[in-house]
Amino acid sequence: MASSNGVSPLMPRSPSNINANMSPSRAKSLAMRKSISKPQTAPTVQPQKPPPDFDMAEQVNEEISNKYVKGKKLGEGTYAIVYKGHVRSDPHRIVAIKKFKVDPSQQREGLNVDTIREIKYLQEISHPSIVALLDVFSSKDQNINMVIEYFPNGNLEELIRDKTVSYGAADVKAWMGMLCRAIYYCHSNFILHRDIKPNNLLIAADGEVKLADFGLARSFGDPRYQMTSAVITLWYRPPELLFGARQYGGAVDIWSIGMVFAELLIRRPYAAADVANQEVLATGGGTVAQLDKICEAVGTPSEENWPGVSKLRDYFELEKKIPVRDKPFYMQMFPTAGSVGVDLLMAMLKLDPRKRVTAQGALEHEWWTVDPRPTEKEHLPKQGGGASKMAAAEAAAPGAVTDENKFKGVAKKLDFGASRK
Amino acid sequence: MIEDDVYRASSQYRYWSYTKESLARIRQNTNDLASERVRAAFHRAHTAHPAHSSNSHNAVSAGDADADAMEIDVDVDVETLTVDEELKIVEWGCSKIMEMGEAMNPRIPSHIVATAIQYLRRFYLTNSPMTYHPKQIMTCALYLATKADHFYISLAKFVAELANLSEDDVKAPEFLLLQGLRFTLDVRHPMKGLAGGHIEMNVMADEGRLGDISKATGSAKRIGTAADHAKRLLATAAQMTDAYFLYTPSQIWLAAMMVADRELVQIYLHNKLSELSSNEATTSLQQKLMSTISACASLLESYRSPKDDASQRKEIKRIGKKLTVCQNPEKMDIVAVARAKAAEKRGGKDSDVGKALKKRKLERDMMDKDGDVFGPDLRNVPGSGED
Numbered sequence: 001m002a003s004s005n006g007v008s009p010l011m012p013r014s015p016s017n018i019n020a021n022m023s024p025s026r027a028k029s030l031a032m033r034k035s036i037s038k039p040q041t042a043p044t045v046q047p048q049k050p051p052p053d054f055d056m057a058e059q060v061n062e063e064i065s066n067k068y069v070k071g072k073k074l075g076e077g078t079y080a081i082v083y084k085g086h087v088r089s090d091p092h093r094i095v096a097i098k099k100f101k102v103d104p105s106q107q108r109e110g111l112n113v114d115t116i117r118e119i120k121y122l123q124e125i126s127h128p129s130i131v132a133l134l135d136v137f138s139s140k141d142q143n144i145n146m147v148i149e150y151f152p153n154g155n156l157e158e159l160i161r162d163k164t165v166s167y168g169a170a171d172v173k174a175w176m177g178m179l180c181r182a183i184y185y186c187h188s189n190f191i192l193h194r195d196i197k198p199n200n201l202l203i204a205a206d207g208e209v210k211l212a213d214f215g216l217a218r219s220f221g222d223p224r225y226q227m228t229s230a231v232i233t234l235w236y237r238p239p240e241l242l243f244g245a246r247q248y249g250g251a252v253d254i255w256s257i258g259m260v261f262a263e264l265l266i267r268r269p270y271a272a273a274d275v276a277n278q279e280v281l282a283t284g285g286g287t288v289a290q291l292d293k294i295c296e297a298v299g300t301p302s303e304e305n306w307p308g309v310s311k312l313r314d315y316f317e318l319e320k321k322i323p324v325r326d327k328p329f330y331m332q333m334f335p336t337a338g339s340v341g342v343d344l345l346m347a348m349l350k351l352d353p354r355k356r357v358t359a360q361g362a363l364e365h366e367w368w369t370v371d372p373r374p375t376e377k378e379h380l381p382k383q384g385g386g387a388s389k390m391a392a393a394e395a396a397a398p399g400a401v402t403d404e405n406k407f408k409g410v411a412k413k414l415d416f417g418a419s420r421k
Numbered sequence: 422m423i424e425d426d427v428y429r430a431s432s433q434y435r436y437w438s439y440t441k442e443s444l445a446r447i448r449q450n451t452n453d454l455a456s457e458r459v460r461a462a463f464h465r466a467h468t469a470h471p472a473h474s475s476n477s478h479n480a481v482s483a484g485d486a487d488a489d490a491m492e493i494d495v496d497v498d499v500e501t502l503t504v505d506e507e508l509k510i511v512e513w514g515c516s517k518i519m520e521m522g523e524a525m526n527p528r529i530p531s532h533i534v535a536t537a538i539q540y541l542r543r544f545y546l547t548n549s550p551m552t553y554h555p556k557q558i559m560t561c562a563l564y565l566a567t568k569a570d571h572f573y574i575s576l577a578k579f580v581a582e583l584a585n586l587s588e589d590d591v592k593a594p595e596f597l598l599l600q601g602l603r604f605t606l607d608v609r610h611p612m613k614g615l616a617g618g619h620i621e622m623n624v625m626a627d628e629g630r631l632g633d634i635s636k637a638t639g640s641a642k643r644i645g646t647a648a649d650h651a652k653r654l655l656a657t658a659a660q661m662t663d664a665y666f667l668y669t670p671s672q673i674w675l676a677a678m679m680v681a682d683r684e685l686v687q688i689y690l691h692n693k694l695s696e697l698s699s700n701e702a703t704t705s706l707q708q709k710l711m712s713t714i715s716a717c718a719s720l721l722e723s724y725r726s727p728k729d730d731a732s733q734r735k736e737i738k739r740i741g742k743k744l745t746v747c748q749n750p751e752k753m754d755i756v757a758v759a760r761a762k763a764a765e766k767r768g769g770k771d772s773d774v775g776k777a778l779k780k781r782k783l784e785r786d787m788m789d790k791d792g793d794v795f796g797p798d799l800r801n802v803p804g805s806g807e808d
Contacts, residue, residue, distance in 0.1 A: 056451055056547040057601040109576040110561075110592035111599070113568045120569050120606035123432045136604035142596050142762060144604070189427065218571050222613075225530075225571070 064137040068147055070097055077395025079114065079215075084150065094150040095134060098394050099143050114215035115144060121191055121214040122146075129182035131202060131212040148212075148394075152205055153382040156260075157198035160267050167381045169336050172264045173367070174374035175201075175209045179257055182211040184359035187250040190221045194231040196256035198263060199396075207377035212394065220249055229314075232256055234286050235272045239294055239301050240353050242287045244314030251353035254362065258348030262297075265334045265345075271297035284314075291318060298349050299324030306352035324351065340367045428669060432605035437543055439666045447546055448504045455549030455749070456501035462751045463499050501747045502551055506740045511545045512661055513737050514555025516727070518563050519660070525582050529563070530572060531656055536608045537566035538660045544601035551747055553594070557755040560586060561594045569606040593759040608665075611655050611674035618674060619648040622689055632688050643685065650681035658724035668717045676717035686714070 069091075071084040080098050087093040100115050122133035135147040156175065159165055179201065186193055194216040202212045216231050226246040232238070238255030240248055262270035273289035274280050280289040294301075300322045301309050309315060330342045337345060344367045347357035357365070368374075428434055439447070502510070515538045522534035540562040541555065560583060567574050576588050599606075625631045626640035634640045654677040659665070664673050679686040694707050727733040752758055 055552065055601075056454060057544075057597075057603070060547070060603065061600055108588075110564065110568070110595045116565070116568050116606060117571075119604050123605045124430070124607050126430055138596065138600055140762075142759075144599070227571070 061137050064135050065139065065145075067135065068095060068097065075395050079112070080395040082394050085147070094152075096148050096150045096394070098146040098148060099139070100146075101143070111144075117217055118214045119144070119146065121217045124189065125186070125191070125214075127182060127185045128208060129178040129210050130185065131210045149204065149210070151202040151210075153203035153207075155199055155203060156201040156209060156264070159203065159381065160198055160263060165381050168372075169338065169341070170372040170375045171380055172261070172336075173341075173372065174377060174380055175264065176257075176261055177368065177374050178209045178377075179211065179260065180359060180362045183250075183253050183257060184363055186211075186217075187253070187359045190219050191217055192220045192250065193217050193253050193256075195233060195236075196253055196260060197233050197236045198260055199233075201260070203380075203382055207380040207382055209380075223247060234275060234290050235259065235269045237290065238353065239291065239309075239351055240312065242291050242294075242314075243301075243309065243312035245312055245353075248353065250359055251356045254348050254356050254359065255353075257362075258345055261345050261348060262334065265337055287314075292320060294351075295320040295322050297325070298351060301351045309352070338367075338370070340365075340370050343367070425669070425671075428609065431609055432603075432607055433609045433665075434669075436603055436605055437666060438669075441663075441667065444546075444663060444666055445504075448508070451545075451547055451549050452502070452504045452507060455551045459501055459551050459747055459749050460499055462749050466750050499747050500743065502549070502740065502744060506743065507545070507550050509737055509740050510550045510744060511542060511555055513727075513741075514541050514550075514559045515661055517556070518559050519656075521560070521563055521583065525574075525579075527574075529567065529574075532610055532612055533566050533570045533572050534563070535610055535612070535656070535660055536570055537563040539608045539665055540566060540598065540602060540606075542663075542665070544598055546601075548597075548601050550744060552749050552752050553597070553755065554744065554748060557590075558594050558598060560591045561598050564591050565595060565598060565606075587756075589756045593756040596759065596762070609670045611659060611670040611677070612652070614671050615648065615651055615655060615674040615677065618678065618689075619644065622648075622685070625689070625692065630692050631685075632692070634685060634688060643682065647678055647682035647685055651677035654680055654721050657726065658721040661726075662720050662724050664717060664720055667720070668713070672714055672717050673721075675714045676721055679714055679718040680722050683718075687711075690714075 067088055068085050069088050071086065074082045074084050074096065076082070078101075080100050083097045083099065085095050085097045087095065100112070119133075119136055122131070123136070126132065131151075132149045133146060134149070137145050137147070139145055159167075179196075183193065183196070193211065193214065195213055196211070200211065200213045201209050203209055218227065220227070227248065229241045229244045229246060229248075232241060232252060236256040236259045238252050241252060259270055271290070271293040273286045273293050275286055277289075280286050283289065291301075295318055299305065300318050300320055303310055305324050327342060327346065330337075330346055331339065334342055334345065344357070344362065344365045347365070348362065350356040518537050518541060519534055522529035522531070522537070537559075541559055544558060544562070545555070564576065564579055566572075567579075576591060580586055580588050580591060622631065622644045623641055626634050626644065627636055629635055631640065634643060651674065655674065659673055659677065664676075668676070675686055675690070678689075690707070690710065694703055694710075697703050725733065727737060
């Protein structure tokens with residue numbers, strides 16, 4: 001554990017750090033924040049006003065539902081509609097309410113598994129750099145509503161693309177610190193995120209960047225069970241998954257973080273297959289093209305740099321033979337990262353997942369101790385897409401490759417035309 | 422060290438941990454509320470269809486078959502289940518989940534079966550079997566556990582493995598179940614801890630840190646036998662009792678080991694604790710730990726499977742019969758209940774008409790804001806009259 005005077009990079013500097021050393025009182029306030037008080041006190045039967053046909057569970061649900069006022073719609077996606085809302089007793093406390101769509105065509109097997117898992121994992125997670133789930137309730141029409149923090153400042157993808165916003169190495173370090181702490185927390189709780197990308201990194205009102213969208217998350221650590229390799233948005237997907245690995249660990253998230261790091265530095269995706277090209281998508285959903293990009297950006301995976309790679313289920317001999325990129329290559333590519341920053345980036349982008357740095361290793365890296373110091377979060381640039389972009393990220397299908405929201409406005413107008421008939 | 426912060430942040434600790442007293446209280450509340458509603462439902466049924474009421478009436482007052490079926494006080498006297506009887510029926514549902522998991526092809530892993538069982542137990546803290554019979558909920562609990570714990574099996578295949586059940590029967594109560602679970606789906610099991618403890622005990626024995634239990638005295642065999650016994654207890658007694666509500670996963674696996682080999686656990690804990698700096702706090706901690714684990718061990722030991730106990734089987738049969746009489750008649754058809762709940766919104770303030778009006782206004786507002794990309798209104802376009 002960290003000594004009391006040294007600042008460990010393992011610990012968020014924020015006083016609201018609750019995962020590191022939670023005192024009983026903090027644990028209590030955490031439970032309070034989750035608002036549904038312990039069952040022995042909450043569902044007290046109130047015989048004087050019995051709702052006509054309410055079970056105790058329904059009464060509890062009603063109480064939670066009544067705590068919030070739903071406001072205007074912020075956005076809509078494949079899976080959900082996101083509304084702005086506020087706490088009834090305190091209109092200044094703004095929240096976002098994510099209402100999962102009930103689509104009968106997608107309900108053949110009951111409730112969507114992504115929804116189930118997002119709720120499952122967010123209920124267990126509480127960290128300053130991870131989107132906070134405040135409550136879950138059901139509305140009368142049997143829709144599930146998740147009450148989450150409100151993010152007025154959009155997401156990192158918007159910020160990276162917005163050329164009117166300038167940011168520097170100290171800002172990148174601050175964001176990377178938040179992301180690394182978030183994923184360290186997840187991994188030490190045996191949860192893999194499996195969809196880390198700038199689009200899922202939301203910017204809070206206070207500048208904190210928070211990891212969102214746990215629809216593809218799962219627990220890990222049991223080697224008896226196989227996992228799917230069809231996770232993580234293509235550009236951020238590590239080579240082992242592109243080769244069809246069914247057993248993996250935290251290293252998959254670390255690769256994604258490395259790609260986010262690189263993208264923050266050069267303000268465009270570092271290794272990005274052309275997903276708009278139908279021919280590219282036709283070959284294994286773009287995996288071939290993505291591996292090709294990885295060869296160029298990082299180097300060609302081979303038995304020399306990655307013993308055992310040829311044993312992976314979907315391995316194939318790659319056409320491009322590019323030796324693993326060396327430090328001078330990275331220094332030229334990412335001059336703003338500095339020498340130590342490049343070391344960390346290279347450690348995150350190791351082809352062999354066993355050699356890739358772990359979340360803890362990343363937090364213990366020398367980069368955090370060299371200049372520049374990370375920007376205080378109050379001073380981080382915040383202009384992003386704004387609340388509607390938050391909604392777009394929250395409402396989109398997990399793992400979606402293309403930006404479906406690009407054409408949303410058009411679709412809406414077409415809808416209006418149709419509905420007038 | 423004393424407090425496991427990670428566990429305290431879990432939903433299992435925050436929402437599903439109780440003292441014996443609070444657990445009894447919440448069950449009594451649920452029972453009271455359900456009993457009241459069962460009586461009210463029978464009353465409604467009698468007043469609405471007096472002619473059809475004689476069946477339930479006869480069943481209730483079997484000795485007095487000639488009594489007037491219209492008499493209201495008879496309805497009110499429906500004999501409802503007690504808390505203990507409800508619990509027995511829920512435990513019956515748990516054992517059925519276990520059987521289903523074993524019979525399924527592919528066999529559902531035991532930790533997922535255990536998750537489903539805990540879902541059922543949690544659901545029935547705030548719901549009564551008189552309202553929803555466990556047989557209506559248990560298949561859904563098992564299917565939901567496979568989804569939440571990443572064991573993919575298609576609903577069609579799942580249903581094909583079960584007799585006389587439709588896909589709707591399985592998924593209809595899903596929402597109800599989720600609500601009863603307060604939308605928390607993670608269950609922390611003691612099995613992983615047992616596996617880790619088993620390894621650690623072996624290592625300690627090999628290193629001579631378990632006193633007389635050492636390689637020379639056949640420690641691996643002794644520890645292995647105890648762990649096997651404990652594993653069976655975790656799959657049965659730990660699931661069929663209130664262990665998860667009352668104790669933490671580590672307390673439960675240590676208790677299961679204690680049932681199997683008390684001395685082993687005593688030596689293990691003694692040596693683990695002696696590695697800490699000894700002071701008053703650790704002494705009192707050790708006492709507290711031993712008494713908690715012992716209490717949990719007694720709970721696990723007290724469990725008797727109905728399979729080996731004829732009187733229990735007879736008792737469950739009796740309660741089952743009683744339940745057929747006092748089951749809430751309005752909740753028998755779970756598919757219909759789910760449909761009705763989904764349709765509930767159409768009543769009240771958000772009526773269809775109101776919604777349509779609201780939608781139209783919204784569209785108008787949007788059009789004003791966005792500008793009209795399709796030109797003027799259709800009626801001004803020549804030839805649009807045919808639409």
